[in-house]
């Protein structure tokens with residue numbers, strides 16, 4: 001079975017590498033020649049634990065190839081995965097320009113009948129529209145079979161998720177196509193769920209929207225806990241033990257970010273609206289998240305009155321640990337706001353520090369040294385729960401900050417550890433810690 005993957009972003013690259021690892025011959029295609037040049041030198045273009053070694057291994061086995069030429073990559077392919085971006089348009093809906101172009105690329109170069117698998121997250125109905133688009137452009141006699149096979153990997157644990165996923169969803173129009181895809185995926189040993197194309201497309205949006213809902217729900221509970229003197233970590237633990245609820249995605253914080261939850265929740269609201277369905281619940285989830293991203297600034301203003309002239313050490317830029325991805329990171333909201341309020345900002349991130357100035361135009365200094373960021377600052381703001389930040393002794397704040405005042409958007413330390421260290425500590429959904437001397 002010869003497989004082509006169009007798009008070598010997060011999903012395309014991980015899909016291509018994983019399919020090669022389980023024994024298939026895969027060619028990954030991207031329009032970006034620089035990306036392809038790096039990949040051909042064995043350099044992974046994304047930061048993802050475990051990806052680099054697996055990629056190199058399969059390049060050496062000659063099972064994994066990269067090209068910027070669609071003609072070369074699609075030559076003789078039996079199955080083509082489309083894994084291009086579906087970013088958000090100004091109105092919140094999904095931009096399908098890239099997936100349409102990728103489909104036209106397949107139609108142009110397909111020499112024989114082909115199965116086209118859409119991995120990208122696309123609104124319900126897109127697979128069938130893409131099929132029609134291809135059929136109207138392929139040479140006569142070539143059959144196109146379509147399959148929706150949404151991706152559920154998380155950045156930072158993409159390789160683990162791909163090999164240990166909970167399910168593989170395959171939405172097709174016919175059993176034969178589903179048989180082929182089930183056979184391709186069999187070595188993963190993950191349960192396969194066969195369904196129709198539209199339901200498969202909806203499973204992806206509904207899953208992301210539900211996870212985002214869990215996060216906004218626990219964040220609302222956290223905000224209420226602060227007012228009522230409860231501790232959200234205790235509440236989440238107590239709730240999560242009920243297996244009907246589950247403990248995952250109940251970590252309160254400064255809101256969800258990343259390339260998918262924000263865009264996919266907006267796209268689902270738009271999709272619903274296009275069909276005269278007002279998705280009020282999801283609108284509230286988004287609203288709660290937007291407010292949550294501002295919360296640390298509100299806490300700082302309450303504490304200091306004004307941030308003018310304050311030196312703030314921002315710990316973490318990435319939208320979550322183990323990735324250098326800043327897409328929709330709360331840092332993109334918080335850093336410009338701090339600068340606007342007159343604060344001097346120094347940002348630390350172990351991996352994403354050099355991305356800072358590419359993403360954020362507000363004045364700020366970026367460093368890969370946590371002590372450089374903290375040294376002499378008036379307070380620290382924790383945006384990403386990187387393991388090294390979580391493992392750090394809270395005494396470090398006492399040693400390095402001008403005053404040991406910490407605003408923690410990720411609840412990295414226990415209340416007792418903060419008390420013991422003698423720091424002034426404001427976290428999410430938990431009691432504030434004010435040392436006696438600061439009172």
Ligand SMILES: NC(=O)C1=CN([C@@H]2O[C@H](COP(=O)(O)OP(=O)(O)OC[C@H]3O[C@@H](n4cnc5c(N)ncnc54)[C@H](O)[C@@H]3O)[C@@H](O)[C@H]2O)C=CC1
Pocket residue numbers: 006007008009010011012029030031032035083084085086098101102105119120121122151152153154155259260
């Ligand atoms: N990033 C993630 O963690 C996840 C993403 N998804 C979905 O997967 C899709 C892809 O997301 P990412 O990998 O993050 O996208 P991305 O934006 O990082 O990468 C897309 C790649 O496709 C290439 N490309 C665009 N048009 C092309 C064409 N016609 N031919 C060849 N290459 C082309 C671009 O140059 C780029 O390298 C999106 O729909 C996203 O919602 C789903 C699950 C997880």
Ligand SMILES: O=C(O)[C@H]1O[C@H](OP(=O)(O)OP(=O)(O)OC[C@H]2O[C@@H](n3ccc(=O)[nH]c3=O)[C@H](O)[C@@H]2O)[C@H](O)[C@@H](O)[C@@H]1O
Pocket residue numbers: 121151152153154155156208211215248249250251252253254255256257258259260261319320
């Ligand atoms: O469609 C996608 O792109 C992917 O979106 C998410 O994956 P990802 O965005 O990589 O990261 P998550 O681990 O889900 O975290 C997303 C955001 O939610 C936040 N989060 C997560 C969990 C939690 O309990 N609390 C919380 O605030 C994280 O800090 C992060 O900002 C989903 O988890 C994947 O299943 C999905 O494939």
